[in-house]
Amino acid sequence: xxxxxxxxxxxxxxxxxxxxADFPLPFVxxxxxxxxxxxxxxxxxxxxxxxxxxxxxxxxxGCLRGVILTAAxxxxxxxxxxxxxxxxxxxxxxxxxxxxxxxxEIVRKLPHKPRAVLLFISCVHLFAGCDFEAILNExxxxxPDIDFIDCYMNPTMRKSGLTPDQLMRRQLYAPFAPCxxxxxxxxxxxxxRPTDDSSxxxxxxxxxxxxxRDITLCxxxxxxxxxxxxxxxxxxxxxxxxxxxxxxxxxxxxxLYLPLSYDFDEIERNLNLLADALGVAAPDWSEAKxxxxxxxxxxxxxxxxxxxxxxxxxTPRHIGLAALLAEHGFNVTRVYTDAMIEEERPAFERLxxxxxxxxxxxxxxxxxxxxxxxxxxxxxxxxxxxxxxxFSGTKHFVNIVSGGGMYGFDGVARLAERMIEAATxxxxxxxxxQHKGLGCRSCL
Amino acid sequence: MKQTARIIxxxxxxxxxxxxxxxxxxxxxxxxxxxxxxSTYSTHDEPRWYRxxxxxxxxxxxxxxxxxxxxEKLIADVAAAARDLSPRFIALCGAPVPLLAGTDFPxxxxxxxxxxxxxxxxxxxxxxxxxxxxxxxxxxxxxxxxCTDSLPRTAAPSVNIIGATxxxxxxxxMVESMIEWLKRxxxxxxxxxxxxxxxxxxxxxxxxxxxxxxxxxxxxxAELLRKRFGTPWVAxxxxxxxxxxxxxxxxxxxxxxxxxALPCAERDASxxxxxxxxxxxxxxxxxxxxxxxxxxxxxxxxxCPLEAEDRLxxxxxxxxxxxxxVAAAFAEASGVIADPMYAPVCPPDxxxxxxxxxxxxxxxxxxxxxxxxxxxLPWRL
Numbered sequence: 001x002x003x004x005x006x007x008x009x010x011x012x013x014x015x016x017x018x019x020x021a022d023f024p025l026p027f028v029x030x031x032x033x034x035x036x037x038x039x040x041x042x043x044x045x046x047x048x049x050x051x052x053x054x055x056x057x058x059x060x061x062g063c064l065r066g067v068i069l070t071a072a073x074x075x076x077x078x079x080x081x082x083x084x085x086x087x088x089x090x091x092x093x094x095x096x097x098x099x100x101x102x103x104x105e106i107v108r109k110l111p112h113k114p115r116a117v118l119l120f121i122s123c124v125h126l127f128a129g130c131d132f133e134a135i136l137n138e139x140x141x142x143x144p145d146i147d148f149i150d151c152y153m154n155p156t157m158r159k160s161g162l163t164p165d166q167l168m169r170r171q172l173y174a175p176f177a178p179c180x181x182x183x184x185x186x187x188x189x190x191x192x193r194p195t196d197d198s199s200x201x202x203x204x205x206x207x208x209x210x211x212x213r214d215i216t217l218c219x220x221x222x223x224x225x226x227x228x229x230x231x232x233x234x235x236x237x238x239x240x241x242x243x244x245x246x247x248x249x250x251x252x253x254x255x256l257y258l259p260l261s262y263d264f265d266e267i268e269r270n271l272n273l274l275a276d277a278l279g280v281a282a283p284d285w286s287e288a289k290x291x292x293x294x295x296x297x298x299x300x301x302x303x304x305x306x307x308x309x310x311x312x313x314x315t316p317r318h319i320g321l322a323a324l325l326a327e328h329g330f331n332v333t334r335v336y337t338d339a340m341i342e343e344e345r346p347a348f349e350r351l352x353x354x355x356x357x358x359x360x361x362x363x364x365x366x367x368x369x370x371x372x373x374x375x376x377x378x379x380x381x382x383x384x385x386x387x388x389x390x391f392s393g394t395k396h397f398v399n400i401v402s403g404g405g406m407y408g409f410d411g412v413a414r415l416a417e418r419m420i421e422a423a424t425x426x427x428x429x430x431x432x433x434q435h436k437g438l439g440c441r442s443c444l
Numbered sequence: 445m446k447q448t449a450r451i452i453x454x455x456x457x458x459x460x461x462x463x464x465x466x467x468x469x470x471x472x473x474x475x476x477x478x479x480x481x482x483s484t485y486s487t488h489d490e491p492r493w494y495r496x497x498x499x500x501x502x503x504x505x506x507x508x509x510x511x512x513x514x515x516e517k518l519i520a521d522v523a524a525a526a527r528d529l530s531p532r533f534i535a536l537c538g539a540p541v542p543l544l545a546g547t548d549f550p551x552x553x554x555x556x557x558x559x560x561x562x563x564x565x566x567x568x569x570x571x572x573x574x575x576x577x578x579x580x581x582x583x584x585x586x587x588x589x590x591c592t593d594s595l596p597r598t599a600a601p602s603v604n605i606i607g608a609t610x611x612x613x614x615x616x617x618m619v620e621s622m623i624e625w626l627k628r629x630x631x632x633x634x635x636x637x638x639x640x641x642x643x644x645x646x647x648x649x650x651x652x653x654x655x656x657x658x659x660x661x662x663x664x665x666a667e668l669l670r671k672r673f674g675t676p677w678v679a680x681x682x683x684x685x686x687x688x689x690x691x692x693x694x695x696x697x698x699x700x701x702x703x704x705a706l707p708c709a710e711r712d713a714s715x716x717x718x719x720x721x722x723x724x725x726x727x728x729x730x731x732x733x734x735x736x737x738x739x740x741x742x743x744x745x746x747x748c749p750l751e752a753e754d755r756l757x758x759x760x761x762x763x764x765x766x767x768x769x770v771a772a773a774f775a776e777a778s779g780v781i782a783d784p785m786y787a788p789v790c791p792p793d794x795x796x797x798x799x800x801x802x803x804x805x806x807x808x809x810x811x812x813x814x815x816x817x818x819x820x821l822p823w824r825l
Contacts (some may be wrong), residue, residue, distance in 0.1 A: 013528075028519040031474060031501040034486045036494045060540040062457035062477075062571025066484030069453065069806040084447040084454065087572055102448035109450050123478065124540040127510070155505045156541050166760055234509065364504075366525040367498055381690060397508035430494055436487065443808050 009293020014335075015363035019356035023348050026147075032364035034371060037386035039401045039438035040313050041192045043153060043168040044070040047118045048079065048440075049192065050149075050172065052221040054114035056106055058083040058099045059122035059153060067120075067153070079114075081106040085124060091256075094132050100138050107143055115221035116147040116175060147175040162242055170243040172215065176228035178251050186232035186278075188205035188214040189247065189255075191440050193405045198269050200288055200408040201258070209276040232277055236260045237402060238316045238341055259343055260317055260403045260411075262324040264289060267408050282367040288409035295416035296328045303330065303423045307381050311336035311394050313361065314385030315403045318348035321384070325355040326413070334359045336387050363387050382423050385413075386433040395426040401438045424438040449767040451787040455750060456611055456803045458569040460489040461578030461661060462537045463500045464609040469491060469586065471498040471642045472531035474522050476547060478506065481571060488576070488806030491615045491724050499531050510541050514553055523559045525608070527564025533589070534564040535582060543570030549606050562665035563589055574750045575611050575803055576725065579661035582606075583637055590643060594673050595651045601699055602632040604652045604669075606677070608639045611803035614813040621817035622658065625682050628818075629692035637665065653699040654678060656691075660726050660752050670704065679756065680708040681728050683816040686733025691731075694727055706755060708734060713760030713813070716743035718778040720825065723770065723786060724801055726752035730761075732781070732816070740825040742779075747773050786808050798821055 016026055027164055029397075030049055057067050057080070064082050071080035075077050083102035089095045119139070130149055130401060139148050151171050162170065169190040177393045186205060188195060194216045195202055196221055209345065210232075211293045219438015220222040233255040235244035241257050248255035258270035268285050275282040308330050312318045318335055326332045327350075337360060340348060362368060374381075381392040389397035398418045406414045435442045456464075456622070460482045463473050467490070475481045482502040486493045490500075503518050518536075526534060532555055533717040536549045541770040549566030557564040569578050583606070603626055608619050620640045626633055632732060634652040635645040649655075649669055655677040657666045666677035676698040684687035686705070694705045708730035713719050726748050733744035744760040747770065764770050771789040774780050779795040783804040790796045800809035814822060 010528075029504065031525045032479070032482070032504045033501055034479075034482045036486065038487055060571045061454055061574070062484065062539055064454050064636060065456055065460075065482055065488065065806075069488045069808065070483075072453065072805065072808050076787070077785070079721060081450045082448070082454065085540070085572065087543070087570065089530070093776060102445060105445045105448060106450050122540070123507075126546055127541055127544055153480070155480055156505055156510060158478065162506045175637050294521075366499070366501055366529060369501075372497075373494075377824045386632065434487075 004363070010366060011371065014367040014371070015359050015375045016362040017356065018352050018358045018360055019268045021360050023345060024342065025358045026092055026352040026362060027338060027365060033366055033369045034177040035121050035363055035368065035387050035390050037186060037313065037387045037390050037433045039399070039433060040435040041058065041401070041437050043151070043164055044080070044118070045074065045440055046168045046172060046192055047151065048074070048076055050113055050116055050118065050220050050221070051224050052109075053113070053116040053118055054079050054110060055118045056081050056083065056103050057118065057120045057153065058085065058102070058125065059120070062123060063122050063153060065395045070436060073436050073443050074384060079123055090128050090312050095125065095128060096135050099135050100178045103139055105421055106140055114146060116149055120151040120153050120155045124380070125155055126157065127292065149174045166239050166242045169246055170246050174244060175225065176251060178330045180227055181231040181253065183231060185211045185213060185230040186211055186234060187227050187230040188212060189233050190243045191216055191405070192402065195405050195407050196410065196414060198414070199406070199410045201274065204274055204283070205272065205278065205279070208280040226272045232273070234254065234258060234332065236407060238343065260315065260407060261410060262317055262320040262381070263347065264292070264409070271408060285409065292409040295413035299416040299419045300329050302420050303382055305331045307331050307333040308421065309334040309336070309352045309381050309383050309388040311383070311385035311387035312338070313387050313401050314398065315400070316341065317344060317347070318385070319344040319351055322358065323347045323351040323354060326351060326358070334361055336361050336363050336391060338362050338364050338383070361391070363391070382419060384419070389429050391432055395429055396422050397427065397429065398422045399427065401439065445768060446766050450769065451478065452767050452787045453804050454469070454754040456489045456575035458573040458575060459537055459539060459571050459576030460485045461575030461580070461609070461611065462535060462567055462569060462582040463781055464489060464575065464611050465582045465638050465661065466586065467500065468500045468641070469646070470531060471533040471535055471586070471643070472501070472502050472522070472526060472529065473535045474503055474685055475537055475539060476503045476542045477505055477571070478502070478519060480619055481539045485689070489611060489802070491610050491802070491807065491810065493714070494679055494701055500531055501525065505541060507541070511547050513545065519552055519555050519559070522556050523631045526556070526560045526562055531562060533586065534560070534562055535567060535585065536564065536759050537567040537569040537572040537578065543572065553621060563769065565589070566724070576661040579607070579611070580664045581704065584664040584668055585663065585752055587649065587725045588737060589667070590647045591649050593650060597650060598632055598651050599636070599810050600632045601630055601696070602652045603695060604634050604646070604649045604655045605636040606655050606657050606666050607659035607727070609659070609661070610635055611726055612659045612801070613639070614802050614810060616813045618817050619813045622682060625688055625818040626656070629695070630687070631695065634651050637662065650675070653676055656680070656695060656729060660750070660756055663753065674702060676702050678704065679706045679727050681731040682818050683731050685819065686737045686738040687735040687820045690734070709756055709758045710734065711737060711760075713742070713743045713745040714757065716760065718776065719760070719790040720744040721747050721773055721777040721781045722745035722781045723749055723764065724782070725803070726756040730758065733797050735821065736763050736825060739821055743823045778797070784812070
């Protein structure tokens with residue numbers, strides 16, 4: 001039985017018609033609610049991508065608990081250890097010493113020596129002026145055959161530079177040292193799931209005779225280190241761009257940012273840029289485009305005028321996706337987003353014209369506490385993303401995060417297929433969306 | 445080594461204790477933090493989060509606001525949300541960065557109360573102590589403010605349960621079973637602090653003849669009610685077959701004499717050699733230890749990794765502060781009854797019985813949680 005305590009129905013401040021919305025921040029920031037959709041990866045999930053590595057978190061109990069239980073739920077407690085921070089550590093000079101001694105003892109006790117240790121410090125360490133470099137130097141001296149990677153759990157600094165997610169994706173490749181490049185090898189950087197083999201991106205790389213390397217496909221630490229020798233870095237998620245830029249600077253490799261997009265012109269432009277970088281002629285994309293259009297038309301026939309709601313966790317280009325669907329006749333009624341990225345500005349302007357009544361709805365606004373589980377009855381909804389599923393209360397949703405590994409024209413076609421599947425099959429929303437880290441193993 | 449663990453979990457933090465204790469009381473709880481505390485709490489520490497609405501929020505603290513001491517943003521944001529949502533009270537608590545910055549939460553709360561007219565409390569968390577500390581302070585603050593009237597006692601014997609949160613009792617029917625047991629034992633329930641009762645229910649706490657403290661986070665409130673209304677308290681959880689009768693008798697005696705009692709700690713395993721060991725919250729673990737001794741005749745000692753007053757522990761019980769001490773105590777035991785996340789440090793030749801504790805393993809083993817209230821223990825010991 002669902003309980004509501006205040007019956008808040010006035011959504012002023014928590015939703016706005018796109019015609020009236022400001023870009024990129026449609027809502028005033030304030031207190032924040034945390035909706036129970038857990039599919040987005042956090043820094044623990046991402047860090048676990050480094051094969052044969054071990055994570056050590058140094059932070060206060062409140063922060064530790066979340067990361068420890070993330071590892072526990074994904075059945076990886078054997079790769080997670082911790083050093084807690086106590087109040088006196090800030091006053092008696094033991095902050096750095098505790099981390100060095102604690103981490104060293106953990107490493108000595110591990111049944112198998114890891115190839116890399118991801119050592120995380122937190123907001124309070126940075127706030128207290130912790131000398132992380134000294135900590136790392138001492139550990140590297142004691143364990144010269146282990147790569148110690150400096151990592152950060154610092155959400156307090158999320159508006160002061162890179163977000164923790166961006167920082168994590170950058171540090172994921174920190175052990176890569178300058179070395180000669182191997183011809184015709186390239187990296188897909190910063191993704192937390194493999195990109196579909198059917199995508200034009202992967203197909204083009206392979207037909208051009210290039211070897212595609214991706215941390216999501218690495219099984220050993222040596223395979224992972226071989227990525228340092230790749231001649232080309234490609235990113236397509238906004239949160240991965242800083243990672244590609246860092247590798248370009250440090251390794252002297254070319255970095256191409258080919259953003260995930262739902263705009264056919266931008267997709268074609270990206271794929272042509274890729275062909276150019278690979279040294280091959282750009283194929284004719286007409287057939288791929290036609291396939292995507294046919295898939296959209298087919299999905300529209302099945303989904304009809306069912307309201308479609310999209311959230312920002314499904315794809316970083318959620319406004320662009322809404323615009324694509326609206327352009328092809330779908331009844332897109334709502335997009336859940338708290339802030340938009342600058343890349344989305346053209347799509348935002350397009351969508352404002354296409355569907356001026358479409359609602360932008362916050363996910364963190366305090367009123368959203370009382371807007372979940374479909375309490376604002378809207379009949380059948382097809383949701384794209386877990387938060388849209390939660391707020392709309394639908395059992396029909398496309399269960400993806402961060403683009404779901406779909407890319408290009410093929411990505412559009414695949415997403416259309418996933419929409420049909422969602423429209424025609426129910427899922428247990430409460431169970432599915434509460435599993436942490438979509439795609440990871442789970443003990444739940 | 446202190447403050448270090450290779451493989452075991454850590455108990456929920458004080459901020460989660462605050463939120464868990466106040467969840468059902470119609471107030472607004474704001475954790476002054478960037479994001480982690482609320483995400484951890486709502487994902488791992490709060491089984492009610494999906495189905496039951498409660499005004500638990502974070503302030504979304506930023507580095508700039510922390511460094512510049514921009515408390516005005518916190519005050520204005522809380523006041524704005526309170527105007528929209530009309531909570532019965534507002535509780536503020538902080539994560540590690542505000543602790544380090546020295547944020548004066550009582551002062552911030554006073555300013556919010558002045559602006560909104562809604563009772564507001566500033567609590568002294570920092571994301572460093574355990575859930576027990578936060579839950580204790582939160583409940584005491586609310587009761588101190590709202591439970592001021594000395595009302596006539598009920599005609600029939602009656603009781604408040606103090607200290608119940610899902611962190612210690614999950615949502616598997618244990619609290620409901622305790623209430624049923626109280627009824628069968630001849631007690632009327634006035635309120636359960638704080639699962640299943642409203643703020644108005646717990647405001648009437650003074651009508652009870654005696655208070656049953658089921659977690660050490662309830663001791664401070666029980667003491668407050670004792671000092672304010674003369675209500676005695678008894679510490680224990682009615683687990684197993686025989687201990688519930690002992691506890692019921694202690695409640696009756698306390699109601700009659702006005703003297704407090706701790707049946708959960710009326711044990712002595714100090715001279716017993718190898719014993720079963722039970723790590724966990726002191727009142728629940730102590731009650732289970734007593735129940736096992738009564739039902740199976742097996743000596744037990746409690747391993748206490750959390751804050752607990754000395755009087756809650758019995759001779760032979762041990763305070764433990766890190767993974768090495770846990771492992772050493774397990775190695776000396778005849779058996780272990782503990783949360784499954786302790787299993788990796790239990791020697792293979794020491795029998796290990798799984799008893800999930802949500803405050804330690806979160807939702808990982810929620811499906812395995814056991815309702816041990818007033819029934820035979822499910823193990824052959």
